Each structure stands twice: as structure tokens, then as C-alpha cells.
Amino acid sequence: MNFINFAVVKFSICLALGIITAQAFGVNSLLIPVILVFCLLLLITAWFYSRRQLLQNAFFGSITFCCFFLIGYCNYQFRSPLAQTNHYSVFIDTSQTELLQLKITDVLKSDNYYHKYIADIYRVDSIPAEGKILLSVKKDSVEGLFAIDNELLISSGIKPFTPALNPHQFDYAAYMNSLGVLFQLQIDHRAIIQFSNGEKSVRGVADGIRNYFLKKLKASSISSEERSIIQALLLGHKTEISKELYSNYAKAGAVHILAVSGLHVGILFLIFSWLLRPVLYVRHGKIIKAGMIILLLFSFALLAGWSPSVVRAATMFSLFAFAGIIKRPTNSINTLFLSFFILLLCKPQRLFHIGFQLSYLAVFFILWVQPRLYEVYSPKNYFLRKAWAISTVSIAAQLGVLPLTLYYFHQFPGLFLLTNLVILPFLALLLGVGLLILLLLSLNSLPTEIAEAYNVMILSLNSFIEWVAGKEFFLIGDIHFSELKVISVYLVIIGIVLLLKRFSFERCMLCMVSLIFLVAVLVHTNLSGETQLILFHKSRSTIMGIQQRRALVVYSEEPLKNIKQLGLIKDYRIGKGIRNYSEAPLPQILQYKSQLILFVDSTGVYPPASNIDIIILRESPKINMDRLIDSLQPRQIVADGSNYLGLVKRWKQTCKIRKLPFHHTGEKGAFILE
Structure with missing residues (x-):
């Protein structure tokens, strides 16, 4: 596939590199005006130089790419909470109690002790302010949950997040910072001075619609466990899924269907495109069809709670529909990168969200690799042809996300192809019938037979997932995968795909260099290894380890079985690539x-x-x-x-x-x- 307009791809990559650089070097708001002036001078210089040239050379292109890099850098810096002069942290002393006015913008999953929310602070005492904060309210001190757009007047002190206290543990503080949340509030009902319903936002309206359908589903004849899956599939509500059921989906490599995102919106895009085909026969049918698809996609985003992932996916596929309206020569990859560019320009922090990365990589590899894979085998049987198409889509998507999946989650579901081969056609049916059920519920006219039939469908899906999850032999876990391995594997994948698309000496050399780089990384990983003593932080326990290259000796008074079950030891072993593990009693x-x-x-x-x-x-x-x-x-x-x-x-x-x-x-x- 040749890019018809490769510039948008280059601009997007430069923008992303600028964002990564800004994140790596921290926030310095004083640099923003300097860089913007420098960027403007570069553009003026390039324009004066290039307008006298009959044929453009590499100078103008290099300056343009440099400018997009600087735009990404400045945009990230400018939108960072630390760069805002009226951020609430400027007016607050963390050691004192403050009077805070805030508005709830998101409801998070509760833990054993707290209801959790993301809120926007808009006033500190009498001073206008802005910024997001994590609000945790003790469960036993309030009745029920707050809702999006509720406004609270709170008297409390804020405090920063505690960073990860052990190496390679999940850093909740870094995760919240990536969402623009720098501080937290932990309160009970006594800290809440005033409560009111604020002005409705789009997210608040979406939350109200979703809660309406959640109540309708609870009143239906669908059983609780199956209902929890329906709520996740259609409404993006995952809080009622049991830990065991969620674990089964993760082991089967199907956890992506429980989060409403690009997969669901993409399937709905295809369903809506097929259903609206008759519209093409009317005047201006192409424009009407694209407009209806965009409206339906964002209506589904509203139904699913207007979460960032589903809005991102709706935007991406809406651009695919819009590309058909303007009738310009383009292709899907250009459209994909255009949506990538627009979303990062609006909110550069998205680049560091796992869902954003996996979503775009999966779609890119499907568009780039799947057509080539599909040409390898051409079955004449209709059902074999459809099965092969689904298989190639699954392989291409898995190829795109595999290195990042190993890096973030350290496991690989070996039966992913079987899972997707069964689930993807089934998911399209589940989404289509599920939306019909929601429509009938809103009209109070859902037949019991349809509800029971849908319940059986979800039950069958859960049973299949449980069966696949039970084949633990095919689940490869505890995989050590470093940043260098991620980069080297992606280089190898890109090199091989380019070589398979068109053989040339340059591409062959690129493939060979990438393979040599991967081998060098693997050899370096195997031969290297630090020696260190580490005293872990563990409440009520003393746990010490001594690492010597790829071996770890853990000193503790607890039994070996309990030590192995400790998350901090497991995280450390995976993060360091520990192969040999033993235990010894604590010495004096x-x-x-x-x-x-x-x-x-x-x-x-x-x-x-x-x-x-x-x-x-x-x-x-x-x-x-x-x-x-x-x-x-x-x-x-x-x-x-x-x-x-x-x-x-x-x-x-x-x-x-x-x-x-x-x-x-x-x-x-x-x-x-x-």
C-alpha cells in the first residue's frame, strides 16, 4: 500500500516525538515562549529561502518537520498542569486545611474503603483556580455515590500521591499524574460543607443516560453475572464484573472486549455502514450516509458514558466516514494518522495512555499488514474465506500490540487466535442485538424471550472464555520485556513487513540491521545483570533480597510459598529478568x-x-x-x-x-x- 499523502504521517511522528521529549525533560513554562518564537523564525526563514527555489530541496522539509516537533514539545509543556499559573496547587499549603469548591467529572471504581472520583477544583477559598484532583470519600460515612456534575464545598487539606516504594511496582502516582491529577483528597462526610447539582455537562448527560439503562437492565430477567458483561460491552460499566470472571477474560486474551473502545466502535462502524447502504441510492446519499454514521457513532459514545477511549475511537472512525464525503484521493492509513494528529494536538497526554497506544497500533497494523496476509491464502469456500479474514485481522492486530503487551502485562495468551476467531463474529451479533435490547428497554417493551435468548448468548460466551482460560499451559506469563526489546522487536517486525511487501537491497539491509540489533539486545540482556542488595518496603514484614546477575536470594522469616505470592517480589523478578530464585532465613x-x-x-x-x-x-x-x-x-x-x-x-x-x-x-x- 502506497501512502497518497505521506506528509501527515511524518507530521504526526514529529509531533509525537516532540511530546515524548517534553515528557522526558519535564515541564519548564519559561521555555514555551522562547521555543514558539524560535519556531516562528524558522518558518519565516524557510519561507523566504524556499520561495526563490524552483525545485524544493530538503531544507524546507527539514525545517517543517522541526517545527512540528517543536509544536508537540510546546503543546505538551503548555497543557501540563504544572505550567498553569492558576493551578490550585499554587494557592494551597499542603500542611493546612483549605476551603475547596469542586465539581465531579468522573466516577472511578471504589475500593474496600473509599468511593473514588475525579473532580475539577474551580475555587480555593475565594480565589478562582483550576486543576484535577482525586477525591476519596469513606464508604461508611456517606449514603450512596455522588454523580458526575455534582458540586461540593469541602474543608480539607490536600496531599500528594505516595510514589511506588519498591522497584518495578505499579506506580499509581505516575499513572494519576499522566491523567493530569497531581494531588488527592481523602475525606469523610464531616468535611463536606455543601452539596449541590451543578450545571450539566456532556459527560454528565452521558452518565445520566447510562445510569438510566443500568437501572433498566437490573430490572430485566438477565442474570447478574451475564448482566455485568452486557453492561461492560454496551455501556462501558465494568465495576460489577467479578474478579474471577475478569481474570478468565485476561487469561483467554479477550479482556479487550470488556472495555468499550476502538474494537467496539469499529464493529459498529461496519454494521452501520452495511445497514445504511440503501441511503446511497438517494440524492446526496453519500453525504447523508456519512453524516448518519458519525451521528450514530457519537450517540453510542454518549450511551457508553463519553469515556475518553470511546470518544477517541468515535473520532477516529468518524474521520474515516468524513474521508468518503470529500471524495479526495486518500487511504485509510492517512486518515488514521490524521485522527492521531488531531487527538494529540487537542490533548498530548493521551500519547502516554496504554489504551491509546494499543488502539492505534492495532488499527495501523490491521490496515498495513492484514491485506498482505490475506493474499497469502485464498480459500474458495465462503466460510473458510471469512474465517481466514478474521484470522488475518487477529494476527495483524496481535503483531502490532505484542511488544507493548509483553512490556506492560508480561504475559502472552497462546490461544488468542482461537479466542478471536470465535469472539469477533459473536461480538458483532452481541453488539447489534444488545443495542436493540437497550432500545426495547427504553420503550418498556422488551419481550422475555429475547432477554432470555441474549442471556444464553452471554452465558455461552462466558463458558467459552472459562474453557480457554482453563488451558493454562498456553498462557505464557512472567515475561521480562525491557524498553530496548520493545524497540528492537518493532524494528524487526517493520523490516520484515517492508521486505515482504517489496523486495529490494535497501529493505533487505534494513531487515538485517534490525535483526542484528535484536540479537545484540538479547545477548546484552543475557550477559548483563547487576549485583545489589535491596531491603523492600513491606508493612509488618522484613524482606530483603540480594541479586547477583540473574539470581535472587530472598531473606525473610515467612515461608517460601507466601513470599512467592507477594506482588513486590514477583514484580521485581519480572522487572529484573530473574531466572534463579531461592530463600534464606534472615541473619543478624x-x-x-x-x-x-x-x-x-x-x-x-x-x-x-x-x-x-x-x-x-x-x-x-x-x-x-x-x-x-x-x-x-x-x-x-x-x-x-x-x-x-x-x-x-x-x-x-x-x-x-x-x-x-x-x-x-x-x-x-x-x-x-x-
Whole structure:
């Protein structure tokens, strides 16, 4: 497939590279006007130079790409919360209680103790402000949930998120920061001074529509577990799916169907295009059809709660429909990159969302690779031909997202092809009939037979997913996949696809270089490996590990079985590519390289040792810190998560007075010695 307008692809890549650069180097609002002026001067210089040239050379193109790079850089910087002069954090002292006026913009999944929301702060005391915040309200202090567009007046102090305290653990603080949420509020009902229904927004209207249909579904004859899947498929409401059922979908490689996004909107786009084919026979039928498709797609986005993922997908496929209206020579990849460019221009933070990355990579590889795969085999039987088409779509999409999937989730469902071969045709039927059921529910005229038949369909889907998930032999897990591996594998995939499309010496060399790079990365990964001691942070427990290249010895008083089940150990092993694992009891004195480490436990008893470099305090020993320091003369004191916070504060204060380094894993994270 040749790009008819390759410029939009290049501009999109330059824009994305600018956003990545801005994110890597942090936010500096003072640079924004300087870079914008520089960008303007570059364009003026390029225009004056190029207008005198009969044939354009690489100078003007290079300057143009540089400008799009700078646009991406500035746009990310400009839209960052830290660059906003009226962000609420400018007016708030985190150590004091403030009077905050906020409006709820999103309802998140609750945990065991809190109802959670994303809210926009629009006033601090009497000062106008802006910015998103995570609001957590204790479950036992309020009746029911707040809704989108509810406005609250709260008297409380804000606090920052706690970063990940152990290496390679999920960093919730970084995740919330990627959403533009820098601080959080944890309150009970006493902090809420005033409550009111605010002015309705599009998201609020969408949430009201979704809640209406959720109530209708609950009143129907569809059983609870099957209803939870319907709510996820059609309304984007996943909070009622059980952990076991969600785990089965993940193991079967079908978790993507539980999140309303590009797959669902793409299927609906095809369904609507097929249903509206008769419109083409009327005057201006092409324009009318495209307009109706766009209207229906955004109506579904409204029905599904107007979440960012479904709005993104609706925008992307609406551009496909719009491309048919203007009748300009184009192709699907140009349209895809145009939507990519527009969405990043509107909200550059989207680039770092996993769903955004996987969605665009899957669609790109389907458009780029699937036609070539489909030509490999041409069955004459109609059903075989359709099965082959679905298989090639699944393979192309999986090829596109595989490196990122391994990087983010560290597992590969071996039966993904079988799963998609069954689910994709089934999903189109489920979506079509499901929308019909919602329409009938809104009219209070849903026949019991249709509801029961749909219930059987969902039950069959769940049974199939459970059967596939049970084949654990085909689920490859705990895969270590670094950033370098992601880049090298994508280079190999791109090189091979280009070579298969058209053989040439240049493409052959590109393929060979990418393969050599991949082999070099794999060899480097296997031969490299650091040696370090790490004291993990774990509440009420002491867990220490010593890594030597690809081997890890864990020191703890807990049984090996329980240690293996700890998420922090699993995350560390996967992140470091640990192959050999063993356990040993915690020693009282440990020699690590040239440093002598002493553990002092709850007994408070320690030997009269000398030349102690590091003392690790665990299980809240009752000791006199001054006497301990005078006796052992350590170079550093470390306290892990098994100690009472009151004792830790006193130890920290004593070490501060004695000018002795003090490390608390609950504050600074895991203690690491290289």
C-alpha cells in the first residue's frame, strides 16, 4: 500500500516525538515562549529561502518537520498542569486545611474503603483556580455515590500521591499524574460543607443516560453475572464484573472486549455502514450516509458514558466516514494518522495512555499488514474465506500490540487466535442485538424471550472464555520485556513487513540491521545483570533480597510459598529478568561486599560488634538510639516497614541531631545497595 499523502504521517511522528521529549525533560513554562518564537523564525526563514527555489530541496522539509516537533514539545509543556499559573496547587499549603469548591467529572471504581472520583477544583477559598484532583470519600460515612456534575464545598487539606516504594511496582502516582491529577483528597462526610447539582455537562448527560439503562437492565430477567458483561460491552460499566470472571477474560486474551473502545466502535462502524447502504441510492446519499454514521457513532459514545477511549475511537472512525464525503484521493492509513494528529494536538497526554497506544497500533497494523496476509491464502469456500479474514485481522492486530503487551502485562495468551476467531463474529451479533435490547428497554417493551435468548448468548460466551482460560499451559506469563526489546522487536517486525511487501537491497539491509540489533539486545540482556542488595518496603514484614546477575536470594522469616505470592517480589523478578530464585532465613549480621550490616529486631539485643556500616531496625525494637549509635558507630541507620511510625519519627529526629544518614523505606522507598 502506497501512502497518497505521506506528509501527515511524518507530521504526526514529529509531533509525537516532540511530546515524548517534553515528557522526558519535564515541564519548564519559561521555555514555551522562547521555543514558539524560535519556531516562528524558522518558518519565516524557510519561507523566504524556499520561495526563490524552483525545485524544493530538503531544507524546507527539514525545517517543517522541526517545527512540528517543536509544536508537540510546546503543546505538551503548555497543557501540563504544572505550567498553569492558576493551578490550585499554587494557592494551597499542603500542611493546612483549605476551603475547596469542586465539581465531579468522573466516577472511578471504589475500593474496600473509599468511593473514588475525579473532580475539577474551580475555587480555593475565594480565589478562582483550576486543576484535577482525586477525591476519596469513606464508604461508611456517606449514603450512596455522588454523580458526575455534582458540586461540593469541602474543608480539607490536600496531599500528594505516595510514589511506588519498591522497584518495578505499579506506580499509581505516575499513572494519576499522566491523567493530569497531581494531588488527592481523602475525606469523610464531616468535611463536606455543601452539596449541590451543578450545571450539566456532556459527560454528565452521558452518565445520566447510562445510569438510566443500568437501572433498566437490573430490572430485566438477565442474570447478574451475564448482566455485568452486557453492561461492560454496551455501556462501558465494568465495576460489577467479578474478579474471577475478569481474570478468565485476561487469561483467554479477550479482556479487550470488556472495555468499550476502538474494537467496539469499529464493529459498529461496519454494521452501520452495511445497514445504511440503501441511503446511497438517494440524492446526496453519500453525504447523508456519512453524516448518519458519525451521528450514530457519537450517540453510542454518549450511551457508553463519553469515556475518553470511546470518544477517541468515535473520532477516529468518524474521520474515516468524513474521508468518503470529500471524495479526495486518500487511504485509510492517512486518515488514521490524521485522527492521531488531531487527538494529540487537542490533548498530548493521551500519547502516554496504554489504551491509546494499543488502539492505534492495532488499527495501523490491521490496515498495513492484514491485506498482505490475506493474499497469502485464498480459500474458495465462503466460510473458510471469512474465517481466514478474521484470522488475518487477529494476527495483524496481535503483531502490532505484542511488544507493548509483553512490556506492560508480561504475559502472552497462546490461544488468542482461537479466542478471536470465535469472539469477533459473536461480538458483532452481541453488539447489534444488545443495542436493540437497550432500545426495547427504553420503550418498556422488551419481550422475555429475547432477554432470555441474549442471556444464553452471554452465558455461552462466558463458558467459552472459562474453557480457554482453563488451558493454562498456553498462557505464557512472567515475561521480562525491557524498553530496548520493545524497540528492537518493532524494528524487526517493520523490516520484515517492508521486505515482504517489496523486495529490494535497501529493505533487505534494513531487515538485517534490525535483526542484528535484536540479537545484540538479547545477548546484552543475557550477559548483563547487576549485583545489589535491596531491603523492600513491606508493612509488618522484613524482606530483603540480594541479586547477583540473574539470581535472587530472598531473606525473610515467612515461608517460601507466601513470599512467592507477594506482588513486590514477583514484580521485581519480572522487572529484573530473574531466572534463579531461592530463600534464606534472615541473619543478624550480614557481610555484603565491603560493608557489614547488622539487623536489630524486636528484642532490642545486639552483639558488641565493631566496624558496623549499616544498622537495619525491624519489628520496632525498644532501644536507646543514642546509646546504639555510641556503641556501634554505624555509618547509616535504616528502618523498614515493620516498625511503628511513632518510633521511626523519634529515630529519625535523633539521627538528624547526630548528623547520621537515616533511611525509612515507608518514606524513601526500598533501600538499595549497589
